Amino acid sequence: MGQAQEQKTILQGWGRLTADPHRVVPVPRDGAAFPAEKIFACANGRSYGDAGLNPAALALDARGLDRFLSFDPESGVLWAEAGVLLGTIQRNLLPQGWVLPVTPGTQFVTLGGAVANDVHGKNHGQAGSFGCHVTRLDLWRSDAGVVTCSAQENPELFAATIGGMGLTGIILRVGVALRRVDSGWMATETVPFSGLPAFFNIARSREPLWEYGVGWLDCTRADAPEGVYFSANHSQPGAPVSSSPVTAPAARLSVPFALPVSAVNPLTLRLFNSVYLAAQKRKAGAGVTDMWRYFYPLDAVANWNRLYGRRGFYQYQSVIPWQGAEAATAEMLAAIAGARQGSFLMVLKLLGDRAGPGMMGFAMPGVTLAMDFPNRGDATERLFQKLDTIVLAAGGRLYPAKDARMPAGMFRRGYPRLDEFLKWRDPSISTAMSCRLMGW
Amino acid sequence: MGGTSGIAEACARLWAERGGADFALLGRSSEGLAAIAADLRVRDPAAQVDVVTADLADPETVDATASRFADAGVVLIAFGALPGQAGLQADTRALAESLHLNAVAPVLWAEAFARAAGNRTCRIAVIGSVAGDRGRKTNYAYGAAKSLLATYVEGMQHRFPAGPVIPVIVKPGPTATAMTRHLPPAKLAPVAEVAALVVAGIEKGSPVIYAPAKWRIIMAVLRHMPRFVFNRLDI
Numbered sequence: 087m088g089q090a091q092e093q094k095t096i097l098q099g100w101g102r103l104t105a106d107p108h109r110v111v112p113v114p115r116d117g118a119a120f121p122a123e124k125i126f127a128c129a130n131g132r133s134y135g136d137a138g139l140n141p142a143a144l145a146l147d148a149r150g151l152d153r154f155l156s157f158d159p160e161s162g163v164l165w166a167e168a169g170v171l172l173g174t175i176q177r178n179l180l181p182q183g184w185v186l187p188v189t190p191g192t193q194f195v196t197l198g199g200a201v202a203n204d205v206h207g208k209n210h211g212q213a214g215s216f217g218c219h220v221t222r223l224d225l226w227r228s229d230a231g232v233v234t235c236s237a238q239e240n241p242e243l244f245a246a247t248i249g250g251m252g253l254t255g256i257i258l259r260v261g262v263a264l265r266r267v268d269s270g271w272m273a274t275e276t277v278p279f280s281g282l283p284a285f286f287n288i289a290r291s292r293e294p295l296w297e298y299g300v301g302w303l304d305c306t307r308a309d310a311p312e313g314v315y316f317s318a319n320h321s322q323p324g325a326p327v328s329s330s331p332v333t334a335p336a337a338r339l340s341v342p343f344a345l346p347v348s349a350v351n352p353l354t355l356r357l358f359n360s361v362y363l364a365a366q367k368r369k370a371g372a373g374v375t376d377m378w379r380y381f382y383p384l385d386a387v388a389n390w391n392r393l394y395g396r397r398g399f400y401q402y403q404s405v406i407p408w409q410g411a412e413a414a415t416a417e418m419l420a421a422i423a424g425a426r427q428g429s430f431l432m433v434l435k436l437l438g439d440r441a442g443p444g445m446m447g448f449a450m451p452g453v454t455l456a457m458d459f460p461n462r463g464d465a466t467e468r469l470f471q472k473l474d475t476i477v478l479a480a481g482g483r484l485y486p487a488k489d490a491r492m493p494a495g496m497f498r499r500g501y502p503r504l505d506e507f508l509k510w511r512d513p514s515i516s517t518a519m520s521c522r523l524m525g526w
Numbered sequence: 527m528g529g530t531s532g533i534a535e536a537c538a539r540l541w542a543e544r545g546g547a548d549f550a551l552l553g554r555s556s557e558g559l560a561a562i563a564a565d566l567r568v569r570d571p572a573a574q575v576d577v578v579t580a581d582l583a584d585p586e587t588v589d590a591t592a593s594r595f596a597d598a599g600v601v602l603i604a605f606g607a608l609p610g611q612a613g614l615q616a617d618t619r620a621l622a623e624s625l626h627l628n629a630v631a632p633v634l635w636a637e638a639f640a641r642a643a644g645n646r647t648c649r650i651a652v653i654g655s656v657a658g659d660r661g662r663k664t665n666y667a668y669g670a671a672k673s674l675l676a677t678y679v680e681g682m683q684h685r686f687p688a689g690p691v692i693p694v695i696v697k698p699g700p701t702a703t704a705m706t707r708h709l710p711p712a713k714l715a716p717v718a719e720v721a722a723l724v725v726a727g728i729e730k731g732s733p734v735i736y737a738p739a740k741w742r743i744i745m746a747v748l749r750h751m752p753r754f755v756f757n758r759l760d761i
Contacts, residue, residue, distance in 0.1 A: 093710045112707065153561060154568035164568070178543060178569045 097145060100391050101134040102344065102398035103461055103490050106141040112150045113169075113226075113256060120228045121146075126517045127256045129169055129196040133203065134401045135490025136518035137251055143516055146256060148198050154178070155259065162264045163221055168198030168257040173385075175264075176377070184264040185320075185377065188216045191433075193382050198257040203487035204249030204447040206454075207381070208298040208318070211438030215449045217248035218442050219263045225255030228514035232258065237443065246510035249444030251486055253511045253520055271321040272298075272380045278314050278367045282416050285313060286453075289436050292317045298380070301434040302366070304359035305419050305457070306352070313434075314366040318380050340388035348395035348460035352426055394460045400490055402473060403456035405437060406482035411453040414480035418455060418473055425469040429457035445503040448485045456488065467491065486519060497523045527582055527635050528605025530558040532703025533653060533696075536721030537602060538562065542569035550576040550595050553605065583631045592638035596646075600728060601639045603632045603652045606671075608705050614667045621667060628671035633678040640682060640691045651694040651728045652679050656736070658697065659745040662761055672697075676734075683733050692731045696724050699741040 094107035113127065124143040131138060151169035162184055164175065173193030176185055190205040199205075204217040213219070222236040225247060233255065235244035247254045275296065279288055285301050292299050296317035303313040384390055391399070406414045415434070422429070433456040437449045459466050474496055477484065483500025484492045498504055508524065516526055528534055529551030541547040549566055551559045556579040563575040580587045582605050595601075606628045614621040636650050643650075657665050658672030675695060682693035700706055702714035720737040727735035736742040748756070 095711060110711070153565040155561075155564055157568045157571070159571070166568075181545070182571060 095145075097128060097139055098131060098398075099135050099137070099139060099490065100132050101400055101461075101490055102391055102394070102396075103135065103400070104139065104398075106139065108139070108141055108145045110145040110147050113146045113148045113258070115151065120226070120231075120514065124514060124516045125228075125256075126515055127198065127202075127252050129199055130171065130194055132192060132195045132199060134488045135486075136522065137203070137486055137489075138199075139518045140516060140521070141518070148196060148256070151198075151258065157182075157184075159184075162266065163261055164264055165222070165259065165261045166197060168201075168260050169196050171196055172200060173382075179264060180267070180270050180377075183266055183268070185267050185270075187219045187263065187265040188213050189381050190216075191382065192385055193378075194385065197260040197262065198252070201248055201257055201260055202250060202252040203485075204442055204444045204449070205487065206437065206449045208300045208316075208435060210440070210449055211293050211299075211436060212297050212440075214438070214440030215249075215442040215444070215447055216262075217444045217447060218440060220248060220260060220443070221263055222259075222261035223247055223257060224259035226258050227255040227512050229512070236261075243510055245443050245445050246507050247444075248442065249446040249448065250507065250510070251446070251519065252517065253515050255512045255515070267320045269321055270377045272318040272375050272377050273321045274373045274375050274380065275317040276314060276366060276370050276373065277317070278312070278363070278370055280310060280312055282311060282412060282419070285315065285434060286412055288315045289434075293436065293438075299436065302362075303419075303432040303434055304363055305422055305429065305432045306356050306359055309423075311419060312363055314363060314370075316380070318375075320377075321374065339386065341390055341392040344392040345395045348397065348399070349393045350395075350399070350429075350458075350460045355429070394458070397461040397463075399461055400459045400466060400470070401456060401488040402459065402470060403454060403485040403488040404473070404477045404482050405448065405450055405452050405454040405485070406477065406480045407450060407452040410480045414476050414482065415453060415455055417476045421469065421472045421476065422457065425465070425472075427459055427462065427466065427469055429459055432457045445507045446486075446501055448483065448487070450483075452482070454485075456485075486523070489519070492523070494523050494525075527552050527601065527603045527632075528653075529553040529562055529577075530555055531604040531606070531653070532705065532717050533698060533701060533720055533724065534602055534604035535562050535565075536717045537604075537725050538566055539569060539718075540721055540725045541600075542566045542573055545570050545572065548574040548576075550578055550598070552578045552580055552582060552591065554579065554581060582635070583627050585631070585634055588634045588638045592635065592642040596639075596642035596644070598639070598648060600649045600651065601635075602724075602728075603635050603650070605632065606653065606705075608665075609667055611663070611665050611667055624667055625671050628668060629674040632675055636678065636682065636693070640686075640693070643691055645690055647690045647692065649692045649694060649728050649731065650679075650682070651696055651724065651735075653696045653698065654679075656697050656699050656741045656745050660748050660756070664761065680733075694728055694732060694735060696727070696735045696737065697741065697745070698724075698737045699744075701737075 095110045096105050097108040126140050127148050128138040128145045129148040148169040151167035153167045155165040157164045188207045200216045204215045206215045225233045298318040301313050301315045303311050305311050435454050439451045530553050553559050559577040563577050566575050609624045652675050654675045655672040657669035658676050661669050679693045679695040698720050700714050701720045715738050723737035
């Protein structure tokens with residue numbers, strides 16, 4: 087073990103903005119002594135920024151905690167170790183007629199990561215965030231050993247841990263209530279649209295009929311943004327589970343190494359966006375697809391984050407409350423187009439009223455906008471400052487899972503329960519993000 | 527055999543995900559085996575998963591246990607331990623125990639299962655190692671034991687050229703499991719990748735499975751390297 091601690095491993099966020107060596111050891115399965123130094127948990131590295139990094143601390147890799155513990159087919163509650171990937175749950179439980187009730191846009195996040203970031207999916211209006219379905223957690227704390235928490239037991243610690251960025255203890259085990267499905271097929275509707283007002287009309291009108299919904303937007307032209315809205319429902323009875331593709335298609339493409347410079351520039355963006363939109367428009371109307379393609383379209387390109395080159399990229403994801411959401415979104419699109427720093431993926435989703443249990447959950451009723459930007463240093467940061475101003479003025483906030491640079495003041499204003507949360511932090515756990523946003 | 531071995535667990539997961547298999551997990555740690563059994567039951571609720579606690583290095587348990595599971599379609603003999611070479615050079619007793627655990631005990635199980643299989647088709651896969659392909663100063667106690675396994679399985683293959691027993695020797699390179707936790711992670715193959723090759727190779731009845739496949743080439747080069755060159759390598 088002593089020898090392993092001397093080995094250093096490069097850990098990066100998904101945005102690949104830094105590449106610092108870390109000391110990494112596995113999270114022990116059995117109640118070992120808590121390390122006597124500053125630590126943090128890391129796993130599959132899908133947080134974009136510095137939420138899972140800290141070169142000054144010992145990294146505990148949770149990926150080895152990858153066993154299922156039990157599944158109750160009556161209640162649908164799965165009890166599993168925190169390093170199990172969401173995709174592993176989908177692959178193994180779909181044949182039994184169960185899937186995760188909430189899934190983010192990649193299957194390559196761990197259960198622990200899904201809890202720590204209180205992730206949401208394309209069905210927030212109906213299902214709320216991931217935390218709404220978490221039944222129980224086992225946390226390993228430096229000051230109390232292994233602590234079980236749920237809505238009934240240690241409810242404050244439970245609420246602090248959901249969306250708590252891994253700062254309240256090492257998440258060892260997670261209970262999550264799955265949902266029944268008839269098959270892995272999704273009934274879909276694809277609707278092209280022009281302009282932001284059209285997006286809001288379509289998204290609102292589809293909500294009562296379609297559980298899932300997401301808009302993709304080409305923002306290279308702010309005056310007339312073109313987009314496509316994808317709605318979906320788990321398909322109705324008649325399509326048996328056994329007919330479903332139960333494994334994700336293997337990644338069809340891969341980016342084998344980081345390009346020296348970003349392949350994402352105004353020219354390639356326009357080209358990609360118009361080709362992509364044209365392809366989607368041809369598919370306009372009703373359709374059927376499998377849940378892997380609907381939920382995880384980007385997982386088909388392994389290591390797509392390398393497209394942005396050696397300097398990496400930022401994702402900027404905001405949520406703006408209903409009041410003023412349309413105006414603020416239009417303002418943000420104008421600022422981005424003005425800065426000529428458009429984004430490959432501009433994703434717009436409505437978030438619903440279902441409140442999550444987490445003190446620090448990101449989701450709130452309103453509209454969330456997510457965009458990727460190649461790292462161009464100061465120019466990118468200047469654009470973000472403009473966007474920050476718009477988000478703050480509209481009463482919105484940014485998503486820590488995606489963040490690598492928001493100012494501490496903006497974090498504090500966006501998360502009014504921060505002071506309550508700080509009381510539940512584990513004194514031994516610290517990440518680069520927690521240092522940046524909370525001072526330690 | 528050696529149900530808590532990282533490669534065995536990863537193989538069992540693949541078989542469970544595919545469905546249609548029942549399992550008997552044998553090993554020393556009842557707690558460790560029970561945790562793996564619970565995991566497999568979630569992956570395939572239709573699978574029957576038995577846990578048998580036994581000292582696999584004890585020859586007394588071999589025959590009775592092999593008879594009990596004589597109907598096994600696949601036997602994966604995966605137990606073993608990676609010793610520190612320097613320690614064994616200094617400790618005769620520990621060297622004897624290590625050679626027994628890594629070499630003698632696995633072939634006792636392979637032979638007993640071959641006998642128990644009778645006329646039934648039985649795939650017997652033994653986890654060897656690339657370390658068995660050529661002795662190196664840093665791990666020849668382990669490598670020699672693994673090379674005994676390879677030779678033994680080769681003999682069984684000669685004896686059963688057309689079944690019903692299908693003996694397979696698996697030669698993994700360094701793989702990320704609990705056994706290699708002290709090694710630099712960058713040099714280890716992901717266990718799921720190794721297991722996928724093992725499961726596919728057992729199904730095909732490949733006589734020798736290198737996992738990852740690149741080790742077949744690397745070891746071919748090392749095996750054929752003249753001694754005066756090889757002995758200068760610091761590996």
